[in-house]
């Protein structure tokens with residue numbers, strides 16, 4: 439049996455809700471073979487990040503080489519990269535294998551406030567990684583860091599997307615999870631010409647740990663299967679909506695999303711399992 443493959447290059451979340459663990463769960467649920475390149479290990483749970491142990495940049499390069507020389511991949515996503523040296527090493531390795539379906543989730547800060555990317559690494563993210571991105575998926579604070587703009591209005595979101603496109607990302611998804619809109623969660627996709635809106639009801643919940651990781655992995659999985667960027671974002675939006683709506687009770691803080699929800703709904707004709 440032939441299967442499509444997706445690779446995540448990201449950090450480990452010991453609590454299993456974000457990072458590599460969220461990515462692999464999402465790949466599995468969407469029917470692609472998941473692989474991982476670790477950039478850092480975090481001691482993390484639903485209460486926050488207790489410690490970060492970065493790996494040396496050559497560890498990322500060597501893991502990518504092992505995958506590229508034997509297995510190959512149909513799509514790649516990057517998550518927590520931690521510092522400029524890792525970003526440069528990852529960008530060089532992705533280019534050397536000519537991988538084109540690259541989703542860059544510019545992870546900067548965990549929801550509790552711990553930094554997952556050093557400030558001085560933002561330049562490397564812009565110069566080395568964005569030009570390789572088929573899709574970049576910033577939340578609003580990340581888009582503000584990358585563009586240097588204050589982003590509040592819809593027009594500012596569109597302008598920031600244009601700036602990120604100019605920096606080399608062929609598609610930009612401005613995620614709306616951090617918006618002040620209490621009714622809707624709106625993600626805006628820009629393909630260099632047109633803007634497309636993906637709107638869902640905003641769910642009132644504290645269980646949003648790993649939403650960005652899950653969303654970007656779902657895009658990568660769908661790209662691996664050969665879908666267009668528009669269709670990949672559309673499925674990812676449905677996947678994350680189901681995962682937040684049916685969130686599971688884990689830990690005492692900001693719990694994870696439910697990676698089973700989308701698949702179970704589909705099997706059950708639109709109904710979630712209780």
Ligand SMILES: Nc1ncnc2c1ncn2[C@@H]1O[C@H](COP(=O)(O)OP(=O)(O)O)[C@@H](O)[C@H]1O
Nearest residue numbers: 577613614615616623639640641649650653678
């Ligand atoms: N409370 C919510 N209700 C519905 N969708 C949400 C909610 N929070 C986040 N999302 C969605 O989850 C995805 C990740 O967004 P966001 O939370 O902004 O990313 P990040 O985890 O990187 O901060 C987006 O598709 C966004 O619209």
Ligand SMILES: Cc1ncc(COP(=O)(O)O)c(N)n1
Nearest residue numbers: 449456457548648649650651
């Ligand atoms: C290892 C790791 N990577 C990324 C995130 C961000 O998670 P989110 O998807 O909630 O922004 C995290 N908390 N930990």
